[in-house]
Amino acid sequence: MANRDGARLPGVPDEDGPARIILHVDMDCFYAACERLREPELVGKPVIVGMGYEPGETIGAVATASYEARAFGIESAQAISKALDTLPRIEAVADGEAGGYYRSVDLDFYKSVSAEVKAILRDCADTLREVSIDEAYLDVTERTAWDKTADGSRTLAEGYARYIKQRIEREVGVTASIGVAPNMSAAKVASDFDKPDGLTVVEPGTVREFFAPLSIEAVHGIGPVTARSLRDLGIETAGDLAAADRDDLVDQFGERGRELYERANGRDTRVVEPVGKPKSFSRESAFPPTADGSEHQTTVSRLAEAVAARADREGALYQTIGIKVVTPPFDVHTRARSLPGPVQDPALVESVALSLLTEFEGETARKLGVRVSKLSFAAEDQASLDSWSGATTSEPREKSSQPVSDQSREGQQSLTDF
């Protein structure tokens, strides 16, 4: 994982490994695209999805408009009456005149389309963070690379993003715009850069350059109000923001000012984390390469304790305990062992992790990790009761039993677990 201090150069390989590869996927005119799935005659037509356009209705807003309707000036959140003035219903106009194809919002249907898209994204990512019905971040660092293809024309990461776009289009029938970058905020801005059906790649080391000419509104997190205040300070572009005095920004906007400054400079150390219940807990530590077995053991013991404590805090039981060993330069080995049932037992996490480590005796490592997975939250109700009554600890619900099976001897299988 990347340094969390933000001190390293953006996107440049550091001692923790190569720059991350983050994708932001944003579906194009999503509700309108869904309507076109079940009514293909709407393809290429100005489609407006919203409420309140039926005769006799007056109040309502546009949820979204197809790009053909946007060309007339219709946009999300606009009053439906205004949209109807601009582009009357097609049923109401004379032959040959411009009219809009109005459809009412059918959220259940859009959710079902969204679920199909998200299933593809989940399949393609190490970790996925769903942001909304039509938007998600993917960390694909372990699935592809920033290296160039053999002919040097593009990065492998770009090819991977293109593959995801094609899968969505072929398997679901809607289009997505994707931004590829070494961090989340740059990926977000990149997905919006060339909409619709866009693919914009911001390579490591070029984030600041990519941001520089963009207007400040393009930086995620800057709305109209902040933009106005920034303009009052003479800051018009993301480049101006990157070059501004950080302390002035902090004085004016607090922590948010610092964050916006960092992002405009290409620094964003946020990690793509799934929403909802975690599937695993892990902790990793990078260090100067060493073959010293006792150092490895000390590190693994420390990580095991931290991971077990985290699971305990979250009220989680775990059935699989694993380690990760990274040998220079970037060879990732994972090993895991499954228990017959879920446990909450810090001593067992340590002993299983140390026993898995023995396979790597004498090897040079530069990073170690410990993970518990196959989580269950059986203690959840109890845990929330505990917190109501002010208790902070809960007893292990089940005691350990002996490990029975070794998993993923090749290491490949559970690579994405980490």
Ligand code: TTP
């Ligand atoms: P967006 O991603 O903001 O917009 P979009 O997908 O329609 O268009 P774009 O190609 O620019 O990404 O929102 C996703 C869906 O959320 C959108 O299809 C409809 C809904 N929505 C509303 O209902 N009201 C709103 O004000 C906005 C902005 C979106």
Ligand code: CA
């Ligand atoms: Ca969208």
